[in-house]
Amino acid sequence: MSRNGMGFWGETRQTARAVAAAMTVTLKNLFRKPVTVHYPDVVRPYPDRLRGILALIYDETGEEACIGCRLCEYVCPPRVIKVEMLKGEKRNYAKTFTLELYACEFCELCVQVCPTDAIIMLKTFDLATSDRRELLLDKDRLHALGTQFENSWATGTKLREMQRPPKAAKAEAAE
Amino acid sequence: MRDVIAAFILLNAVVLIVTYLTYVERKFAARMQSRIGPYRVGRPHGWLQPIADAIKLLIKEDIIPALADRPVYNLAPIVFLIPSLLIFATIPFAPGLGLADLNIGILFFLAVSSLEIVGLFMGGWGSNNKYALLSAMRGVNQIISYEVPFVLTALIPVVLAGSLQLSAIVEAQRGLWFVAYPIIGQLAFIAFVIATIASENRVPFDILEAESELVAGFRVEYSGMKFALIQLAEYTHMFGVSCLGALLFLGGWLGPGSAHPVVGAAWFLLKALFIFLLVTWVRWSFVRIRVDQILGLSWKVLLPATLILLMATGFWVALRSGHVA
Amino acid sequence: MADPEARRVIELGYGGNERLVMNMGPQHPSAHGVFRMILTLEGETIAAMDSVIGYLHRCHEKLGETLTYAQYPSIASKTDYVAAMTSELTYVMAAERIGKIEVPKRAQHLRVLVAELQRIASHCLWLGTWCLDLGGALGGGATVFLYCFRERELILDLFEALTGARLLYGFHQVGGTRYDLPEGWAQRCRDTVALIDRRLDEYEDMLETNTMFLARAQGVGVIGRELAQEVGIAGPLLRGSGVDFDIRRDDPYSSYGEFDFKIPVETAGDCYARYRVRMQEFRESIKIVRQVQDGLPEGPISSRPALKSVGQVRIPKGEAYARVEGPRGEVGCYLIADGSPKPYRMKWRGASFSNLAILPHIVPGHKVADVVAIMGSVDPVFGEVDR
Numbered sequence: 063m064s065r066n067g068m069g070f071w072g073e074t075r076q077t078a079r080a081v082a083a084a085m086t087v088t089l090k091n092l093f094r095k096p097v098t099v100h101y102p103d104v105v106r107p108y109p110d111r112l113r114g115i116l117a118l119i120y121d122e123t124g125e126e127a128c129i130g131c132r133l134c135e136y137v138c139p140p141r142v143i144k145v146e147m148l149k150g151e152k153r154n155y156a157k158t159f160t161l162e163l164y165a166c167e168f169c170e171l172c173v174q175v176c177p178t179d180a181i182i183m184l185k186t187f188d189l190a191t192s193d194r195r196e197l198l199l200d201k202d203r204l205h206a207l208g209t210q211f212e213n214s215w216a217t218g219t220k221l222r223e224m225q226r227p228p229k230a231a232k233a234e235a236a237e
Numbered sequence: 238m239r240d241v242i243a244a245f246i247l248l249n250a251v252v253l254i255v256t257y258l259t260y261v262e263r264k265f266a267a268r269m270q271s272r273i274g275p276y277r278v279g280r281p282h283g284w285l286q287p288i289a290d291a292i293k294l295l296i297k298e299d300i301i302p303a304l305a306d307r308p309v310y311n312l313a314p315i316v317f318l319i320p321s322l323l324i325f326a327t328i329p330f331a332p333g334l335g336l337a338d339l340n341i342g343i344l345f346f347l348a349v350s351s352l353e354i355v356g357l358f359m360g361g362w363g364s365n366n367k368y369a370l371l372s373a374m375r376g377v378n379q380i381i382s383y384e385v386p387f388v389l390t391a392l393i394p395v396v397l398a399g400s401l402q403l404s405a406i407v408e409a410q411r412g413l414w415f416v417a418y419p420i421i422g423q424l425a426f427i428a429f430v431i432a433t434i435a436s437e438n439r440v441p442f443d444i445l446e447a448e449s450e451l452v453a454g455f456r457v458e459y460s461g462m463k464f465a466l467i468q469l470a471e472y473t474h475m476f477g478v479s480c481l482g483a484l485l486f487l488g489g490w491l492g493p494g495s496a497h498p499v500v501g502a503a504w505f506l507l508k509a510l511f512i513f514l515l516v517t518w519v520r521w522s523f524v525r526i527r528v529d530q531i532l533g534l535s536w537k538v539l540l541p542a543t544l545i546l547l548m549a550t551g552f553w554v555a556l557r558s559g560h561v562a
Numbered sequence: 563m564a565d566p567e568a569r570r571v572i573e574l575g576y577g578g579n580e581r582l583v584m585n586m587g588p589q590h591p592s593a594h595g596v597f598r599m600i601l602t603l604e605g606e607t608i609a610a611m612d613s614v615i616g617y618l619h620r621c622h623e624k625l626g627e628t629l630t631y632a633q634y635p636s637i638a639s640k641t642d643y644v645a646a647m648t649s650e651l652t653y654v655m656a657a658e659r660i661g662k663i664e665v666p667k668r669a670q671h672l673r674v675l676v677a678e679l680q681r682i683a684s685h686c687l688w689l690g691t692w693c694l695d696l697g698g699a700l701g702g703g704a705t706v707f708l709y710c711f712r713e714r715e716l717i718l719d720l721f722e723a724l725t726g727a728r729l730l731y732g733f734h735q736v737g738g739t740r741y742d743l744p745e746g747w748a749q750r751c752r753d754t755v756a757l758i759d760r761r762l763d764e765y766e767d768m769l770e771t772n773t774m775f776l777a778r779a780q781g782v783g784v785i786g787r788e789l790a791q792e793v794g795i796a797g798p799l800l801r802g803s804g805v806d807f808d809i810r811r812d813d814p815y816s817s818y819g820e821f822d823f824k825i826p827v828e829t830a831g832d833c834y835a836r837y838r839v840r841m842q843e844f845r846e847s848i849k850i851v852r853q854v855q856d857g858l859p860e861g862p863i864s865s866r867p868a869l870k871s872v873g874q875v876r877i878p879k880g881e882a883y884a885r886v887e888g889p890r891g892e893v894g895c896y897l898i899a900d901g902s903p904k905p906y907r908m909k910w911r912g913a914s915f916s917n918l919a920i921l922p923h924i925v926p927g928h929k930v931a932d933v934v935a936i937m938g939s940v941d942p943v944f945g946e947v948d949r
Contacts, residue, residue: 073773076771076773077773077774079771080771080772080773080774081772083767083768083771083772084702084767084768084769084772086767087764087767087768088705088768090764091705091709097712097715109719109722109723109726109744110723110744111722111723111724111725111726111741111744112722112726113725113726113727133870133871133872136871136872137632137633137869137871137872138633139629139633139634139636139637167636167637167730168727169636169730169732170726170732171632171633171636171732171869174740174868174869175869175870175871175872177870183726214726216726221740221868222868222869222870223868224740224741224742224863225735225738225740225862225863225864225868225869226862226864226867226868
């Protein structure tokens with residue numbers, strides 16, 4: 063088993079040193095604090111932008127923010143959103159809004175395109191159920207989720223603003 | 238009658254200790270890997286985990302492969318387990334506290350513990366599985382190769398003590414533990430540990446169960462209670478060899494207050510645990526080496542080294558006692 | 563499998579022993595994904611190797627034709643899911659090349675930053691899984707595995723704070739990036755990178771001079787220089803065999819031309835050489851991350867209007883091939899655009915797919931235990947192989 067032309071004694075010395083080095087590293091880690099987080103008793107702090115479960119929210123006046131425009135339905139890559147529009151006098155609503163959470167990719171494209179910031183993501187991802195049908199979210203369920211959990215930072219307006227500089231800076235750059 | 242009761246007590250004690258030895262290993266390994274190990278079963282710190290595992294294995298379905306060689310397949314775990322339990326008959330836990338302190342104690346130990354290989358090969362063959370067969374063949378190769386240096390290192394304390402009887406070997410360490418003998422003691426201990434790791438199929442020599450290639454090796458087709466028996470046999474053998482190491486090199490039950498048998502037994506178990514943890518520490522620090530490299534190490538390095546050590550020991554003993562004959 | 567007789571078994575001149583055909587099937591702890599190897603063994607030595615792929619085929623190239631330029635980057639991360647940032651970057655760069663779309667400076671620097679962080683994370687995974695294969699799920703391999711994943715989690719935490727997702731990001735879009743750095747991220751990134759730099763010393767301690775590790779890695783899976791160039795492998799496999807080629811330097815994209823970094827090259831061509839190349843790449847990536855952070859300009863992160871509808875991005879007629887130095891090799895995307903919001907055709911050059919072609923050349927002659935060492939050092943990700 064001699065390699066590098068070291069000869070028997072050289073290799074034995076190197077093995078002894080390597081063994082000591084490796085076992086020292088393991089011993090050092092023996093005394094370090096474990097990195098385990100005792101979920102679900104302890105929950106690590108989630109970042110603001112966490113892309114969790116989707117939900118629909120209400121606007122400032124307390125009405126449903128969703129206008130049934132179906133932009134989220136068209137942009138969704140796995141096509142999990144299905145919306146039917148209900149025409150109203152002053153504004154439109156969504157008659158039905160279903161989201162198949164079991165197939166959702168959590169890519170946040172629907173949040174990005176929403177013109178009224180109606181659909182958002184939450185800072186939770188606890189999806190486990192024993193029945194897949196519970197993950198087929200309808201409008202009521204989506205609204206209920208929106209009030210239950212903390213919203214993520216991202217809304218459509220904020221994302222679009224982040225991707226485009228504010229108008230003042232644009233005017234300056236144009237000069 | 239008294240012997241039967243003593244044997245019964247010993248058997249149960251050994252099985253209980255070994256079960257909790259798996260728990261100690263899991264905790265130790267977990268801490269070395271920045272995690273916690275068993276935690277939830279029996280809070281805090283999962284001390285009921287081994288019991289839970291045992292119950293789970295008991296109630297599992299016993300699946301036998303369709304084309305397996307039934308008698309061989311079914312007998313293999315038993316043949317694997319019995320030698321591991323038999324070796325405890327000769328181990329003296331404290332003066333007077335051993336089941337059968339034979340005057341050829343260590344010979345019995347070494348001879349019986351090498352019968353395990355038969356059970357291993359039966360398991361690999363009877364499973365009718367190419368992975369199992371490959372692993373069993375590697376196992377036979379490896380264990381046979383490492384039994385020779387193992388026996389030779391075990392002979393060094395025999396030569397130093399002048400007797401094959403295990404309690405006599407411990408008594409001979411009253412002045413100085415054999416591991417503390419200059420050079421010979423340390424080298425012999427290191428060789429013993431290496432040979433132990435190899436004949437126990439522990440990383441870095443665990444090519445035979447190599448989870449990443451041969452997923453559990455010869456055990457791959459076993460489930461339920463048969464798997465439990467094989468696991469038990471492996472850890473029992475490991476514990477038995479650790480006890481042997483404690484007896485041969487670390488002074489057995491000798492220590493402050495060892496006149497009292499219970500204190501002596503406590504010292505002994507502590508030393509056996511030390512060797513066990515040493516082997517575990519090595520296990521969780523290294524990658525494994527290939528089978529041809531393992532065999533090369535045994536025949537080309539360990540065997541000549543232990544032979545030379547044994548001869549040197551004999552020479553030294555003869556010189557010490559004044560005559561060279 | 564069409565015709566078993568057609569599979570040529572390479573004769574190695576053994577004395578007429580019985581050969582064992584063993585299947586290291588798609589479900590295997592060290593198949594690195596779903597990969598089926600049919601090994602013909604003589605004792606412990608491999609006489610021939612056949613491989614079967616396709617267990618993870620998910621029709622990416624068809625998806626590329628049915629999804630628009632706005633939708634697909636989120637899906638692109640699923641090809642090489644271990645190094646998602648580089649996969650998305652390839653697609654987006656191809657689209658930008660056809661449409662001659664300028665990417666703002668800040669976005670280019672951000673792309674470099676995440677690509678290098680992704681390289682560090684991917685190499686952490688490589689080292690962990692390779693040592694796991696070498697050393698076993700119950701053994702020293704698992705120890706290195708858990709250490710490496712502990713470090714990888716730190717980088718994933720950084721990405722989570724940046725994009726919201728830990729594995730499949732959707733960070734790139736045509737014209738720039740979707741997200742900008744949040745508050746406090748820059749300092750966190752510096753601290754993380756410094757910590758990983760220190761921990762790398764620990765890993766090298768555990769492995770570098772370890773004769774057991776060297777015995778498993780040196781002289782195993784030697785890829786000769788000519789063979790490497792002939793078969794068309796790329797990345798650390800190529801650089802481990804002495805070919806000095808790296809797309810970041812030789813065909814620079816994003817703003818790699820502005821940063822100063824070395825390309826590690828080793829000549830031995832065995833698993834140990836590839837290991838050395840990747841370990842040095844760790845350090846070089848850390849250097850690049852620090853340089854990017856020091857000189858990050860202010861400005862917009864995208865040169866196109868923010869995404870408001872699915873058909874917003876239209877690329878004029880044309881075709882282009884964009885390639886990126888991913889952690890595994892050359893990831894390439896060939897796009898044919900026809901003026902509509904969807905590509906006409908999209909073809910992925912998967913780095914691992916091309917790298918797997920080297921296996922039938924180097925595996926025969928080794929022992930079974932070496933196969934896992936070689937597979938680990940080739941580091942395939944089957945999302946890229948099967949697409």
